[in-house]
Amino acid sequence: MLTRLSYRINSTLERFLPERRLFLKSDTETRFVRLRPVTQAIALSGSAILVGWTIVATSILLMDSIAAGSTRDQTQRQQALYESRLNALSADRDRRAEEAVRAQERFNLALAEVSKMQEALLATEDHRKELETGIEVIQDTLRRTIAERDDARGQAERVTLALAEQTGSSRTGESRAADTLATLEVLTSTLGATARQRDDLANAALLAKEETETVYQEKLELQARNDAIFSRLEDAVSISMEPLDKMFRAAGLKPDDLLNKVRSGYSGQGGPLSPLTVSTKGASLTPEEVRANEILQGLDRMNLYRMAADKAPFAMPVKTSFRYTSGFGGRNDPFGRGKRRHEGTDLAGAYGSPVYSTADGVVVHAGWSSGYGRLVKIKHDFGIETRYAHLAQIRVDVGQRVSRGDRIGDMGNSGRSTGTHLHYEVRLGGNAVNPMTFIKAAKDVF
Structure with a gap:
């Protein structure tokens, strides 16, 4: 059965692959190898399979090489983009640091102006109090002088009547009355001068009050400008510190512990021994000074963050x-x-x-x-x-x-x-x- 099947296959293939003989000749004899159509078909199929596998493998290698080249180019582009973003972020960080320094300088100037305005306001307030005290003293003196003048007039009238009853002559009483009137005229002129001086002092007090109100308005405007400067400084410190805080937390590090270690490592102090001095002012800080201290503490925290970032593998x-x-x-x-x-x-x-x-x-x-x-x-x-x-x-x-x-x-x-x-x-x-x-x-x- 198998022989008949093999014969039919060979007969069919013989139309395309006729039987061939391969002669092998030596010195003494000649032999040949018969290549049947089936054998030739198997050899051709194997060769075709080998050639096809070679082509497929070569294509795969070429595709891998092309893909590797594209991946490398893409990686280089991403690296360049990453470096440009790093440079931009570094420049932005430097700009924010410069803005913080300039804002700190403006803040120091504003504090100096506030101090000058406060000193001027206090001096004006003291001058106003002195003027008010002087006016009160003058008013008391004027009231006392008017009372004495009225008493003197009444006493002069009584003395005149008494003399007229005793002597029966009105000449002496008239002379004394003239003397009393002259005295009263002197007192009246003195009181007029005192009243004018009082009016002058009142006008000076009014001018001092207006000047005080002007200084007060300037102080309010300066406080508003300081508040705006403080707000910008606080926002700048907050914006600059937030990404640093997130960076340490994302790395699994506790920011407060890191800052304490950095602070302890950069806490050197010293100097020659000096006499102990104690401040006697004991005054509480103003709201502006409190905000300034908070901003300075924020800037110090940013500096500690920068030191910690240099010491961590980022x-x-x-x-x-x-x-x-x-x-x-x-x-x-x-x-x-x-x-x-x-x-x-x-x-x-x-x-x-x-x-x-x-x-x-x-x-x-x-x-x-x-x-x-x-x-x-x-x-x-x-x-x-x-x-x-x-x-x-x-x-x-x-x-x-x-x-x-x-x-x-x-x-x-x-x-x-x-x-x-x-x-x-x-x-x-x-x-x-x-x-x-x-x-x-x-x-x-x-």
């Missing part, structure tokens, strides 16, 4: 072109040893690409480490440590103090690695945390 360890090849957390081991925990982030780039410190700190390890290859460990403040592994070359020494942006090594392929990349770790209190938390938290600030 920068990128690689500034050249790269791509993320493995993230933080569980993953399949690249050497095929099952599911393993990955305690950092892998950034693949060109061999020898510069690797930079992401924050201020001290190098505590710079050498070979099992699995890590060439490894650099940097200890930062707040219990933070960063690690830079698989380096091609190390450019720092143990004990060396580095700043953010200092070059510490070159990207390589040392240790347990499948290709050129940087293994970047961030440890908080000895425990590994996701480095992308710090990188993403600083994206809208730096």
